[in-house]
Amino acid sequence: MTDDLPSPALLPSGLTDLLPPEAAREAALVEAMHAVFATHGYERVKPPLLEFEDSLLAGSGAAMADQTFRVMDPDSHRMLGLRADTTPQVARIAATRLAGVARPLRLSYSGQVLRVRGSQLAPQRQIPQVGIELIGHDSAEADAEVALLGVEALAAAGIVSPSLDITLPTMAPALLDAAGAQGDLRRKLARALDRKDAAAVTALAAEAGPPANGLTALLTAAGPADGALAALAQAALPPVARAIADNAAAIVASIRARAPELRITLDPVEFRGLQYHVGVAFTLYGPGQTGELARGGRYLSGDEPATGMTLYPDAVGRAVLPRPLPPRVFVPRGGDAAAAATLRAQGFTTVAALSAADTPHSLRCSHILRGTVAALIEENA
Amino acid sequence: MTDDLPSPALLPSGLTDLLPPEAAREAALVEAMHAVFATHGYERVKPPLLEFEDSLLAGSGAAMADQTFRVMDPDSHRMLGLRADTTPQVARIAATRLAGVARPLRLSYSGQVLRVRGSQLAPQRQIPQVGIELIGHDSAEADAEVALLGVEALAAAGIVSPSLDITLPTMAPALLDAAGAQGDLRRKLARALDRKDAAAVTALAAEAGPPANGLTALLTAAGPADGALAALAQAALPPVARAIADNAAAIVASIRARAPELRITLDPVEFRGLQYHVGVAFTLYGPGQTGELARGGRYLSGDEPATGMTLYPDAVGRAVLPRPLPPRVFVPRGGDAAAAATLRAQGFTTVAALSAADTPHSLRCSHILRGTVAALIEENA
Incomplete structure (x- = not known):
């Protein structure tokens, strides 16, 4: 060794x-x-x-x-x-x-x-x-x-007010396609979008020509869904991109109808x-x-x-507060097995002493079975 | 292809x-x-x-x-x-x-x-x-x-009357050690025990000499725990084997004290x-x-x-009868979402129609949400 x-x-x-x-x-x-x-x-x-x-x-x-x-x-x-x-x-x-x-x-x-x-x-x-x-x-x-089932499952797990972020990973490629942006220019634009570098996107989109110049407007539209959808509605979009925007609006409307309180954000050109x-x-x-x-x-x-x-x-698990654990009840040797079973049915955890060396303290018990009752062990007792 | x-x-x-x-x-x-x-x-x-x-x-x-x-x-x-x-x-x-x-x-x-x-x-x-x-x-x-927790866990899973088979994997080696059975003879005896071949065990044990000849008695002792323990108690055992037998008796007694109805078998020389x-x-x-x-x-x-x-x-899972699944309730498009949530809280499964093509039959539903009620769908209706 x-x-x-x-x-x-x-x-x-x-x-x-x-x-x-x-x-x-x-x-x-x-x-x-x-x-x-x-x-x-x-x-x-x-x-x-x-x-x-x-x-x-x-x-x-x-x-x-x-x-x-x-x-x-x-x-x-x-x-x-x-x-x-x-x-x-x-x-x-x-x-x-x-x-x-x-x-x-x-x-x-x-x-x-x-x-x-x-x-x-x-x-x-x-x-x-x-x-x-x-x-x-x-x-x-x-x-x-x-999307709503995800929210409902998180609620069941204890996440009380989640937020839903929607992205449209096909939107940026659709705009680049429509602009005919290929090769090096396309890769640079994709990187600039990924970094959310508005200045670079604007410069590169101008180089690519319309309809790529819609990208800047869409980049800055990211945020709460209502605002982002309004920006998408106003933007001049080629047909494929328009269909993507309409689909996003329909999905948000369908979610809103059933969960009006849910916080929804929309980032149209994010495609990570x-x-x-x-x-x-x-x-x-x-x-x-x-x-x-x-x-x-x-x-x-x-x-x-x-x-x-x-x-x-x-x-x-890291995002929710842990629920308290059931109290642990020390069952001395020869303790009433039926009473211990009753306590378990009531939600207690029972821990059996196996030898004289076992104590409520060593078995991390807050209670002890006395007769048929779980008695709280007093501190320093 | x-x-x-x-x-x-x-x-x-x-x-x-x-x-x-x-x-x-x-x-x-x-x-x-x-x-x-x-x-x-x-x-x-x-x-x-x-x-x-x-x-x-x-x-x-x-x-x-x-x-x-x-x-x-x-x-x-x-x-x-x-x-x-x-x-x-x-x-x-x-x-x-x-x-x-x-x-x-x-x-x-x-x-x-x-x-x-x-x-x-x-x-x-x-x-x-x-x-x-x-x-x-x-x-x-x-x-x-x-052992008892295994039984209780099986009971919780729906196995109503399990049986517990106890073996003493150190018993046969202890007897072979005490007899000084080594090499080829030991391997043959181990194989004969594994096959539960009483005639071969008897012949080989005679060759090995006492205390290996206790093996035949122990081989035939296998069965309900009380009989097997009685045979072990009567057998002439060297000290290490006696300690193994006493430990088995103590374990069976401890289990019996808490689960008198449990079917227990004991096979003293099984060591698979x-x-x-x-x-x-x-x-x-x-x-x-x-x-x-x-x-x-x-x-x-x-x-x-x-x-x-x-x-x-x-x-x-293969050994227990499946519990019946919750009834599936078809929720038509525009159906009452609050009523569906109430049904889920009552233990129903609700399945939402997403298009006109979805039917209770295609979604394998036995019920349909009518107003706020889950109505049983009649056969051939």
Whole structure:
């Protein structure tokens, strides 16, 4: 043994142990979110953690190819991938075993995904996910349903006033296409939009000519949805971009009709994030500096229109106040087993003494079973 | 594309999709079992799916080395293992981050384990597990607590009359040691015991001499615990074997005191299964031909005495009758959203129509929202 050897406690970067009480809290949040999805008719599927890489990385899965751990399967002698995202697996299930079920198909899932590399901002390489997919329907109502279910699931988890950020990842490409901006100019414009550098966007858009010069107006339109939609309505947009704007307006209207209080922001030319969105993209934030709690949007599930949302229970767990844990009741040796069972049914946790060395203090109990009653242990008693 | 290419629906052997309603049922069983463990003071931990192989395969983890998928970590350039068992990870957590918590430590976990190869009898290579570990206490009461918690968790999952099979994996080696049976003779005796071949055991034990000839009596003693314990009490046993028999009697007595109705069998010379048990080993069966629902026993968690139990929610799911699913209520477009929310709070599932093409039949609904009421849809209506 030398000091150069890593400690056995050391885990690989981005892979962590969840300890009590966090592990139980995360599991409770996952089930609370699933309960919401189930009451709206979303049915749970559970794809395996490993599958053939060529099916895992097909379609929308291709975006995660660089982030996927691969292992050789000694049985088939083919390469397997550890899923880095669950949506492509749900798409596979929808296209194969559930091909005969009438559309739209409402599915939910939860589980772990693994990534080859973490980023500085998101160092985790094992990420718990809970998600829904609404497959086989292309409408503003479908997008609104998924966004609102994300909000409702966060509410069930204890996030009281989330905000929904809508982006239109196809808008900037549509404007660049309409302007005929190609090659170097297009790459520069995309970078300037990504940095939200209005001066650079204005200069480059002028170089590209109309309708790219609409980009500056759209860049500054980002903000509360009503204002952003008004700016989109006034902007001179080519037909493809106009359709994208109209679709965004319809989705916001559909959400507003059912959740008039929800804070919605809209950023028309933001196009970061998952590469596979073909319509709106959603991000849900909690109040304050809680970071992203969920992401979603419209995509292609195989060749079917689909919209979905992935929630991050680890981020949600950090954003909500923990619920108090049940009081722990010390059950002395020979204590009344029926009384202990009654206490458990009432919501107490009972912890049995196994030897004379066990004390209420060592077992972290606030109460002790005296006769058939849970008695509070007085401090310094 | 040629016919030789595998279908995209094909998953690797032993890796499967769980579809509705099985995926939701399995998750509900897992949470029902965890709820039992939590009320007895078992606190949940969640180790990562991947960790350094040298820590994953240390101690009791060595038994799974052949069954562990390995990948190179591009970050650390060290080999990672995908866990094939969770107990070694819980041992690592207990020995490191929870080293300062007073013993006994009561921990629970759930999640997936992955195995390189399935067997003919158990082809699955991804296995869901729920488990408990009671670490830092060496007593019959600790073993009894864990066995009884397994029974109580199965009851919560709907298994009404399980049976507990106790084996003493150290008994046969203790008798072979006492007889001085080594080399070829020992291997032959071990094989004969494994096949339960009484004639061969008798012949080989005679060759080995006393006290190996106690093996035949113990082989035929297997059966209901009371008879097996009586046979053990009457057998002439060397001291180490006598201590093993006394410990088994104490554990059975402790279990009987709290669960007099539980069916318990005892097989003194069976020693199949996980290689790391240092005391009793447990197997829980459901009624009828349900197969093993849980396994456990006494082991070393690092250098601490420990006892634990792993339950198999997939096997439990096959052994219990499914609970009926909530009725699905079709909500027509423009249907009363508040009424639908009330129905969900009452336990109904509501499914929203997104277009005129959606019908109660296509969305598999038994009810339809009429005004504020869920009306049963009549057959052939």
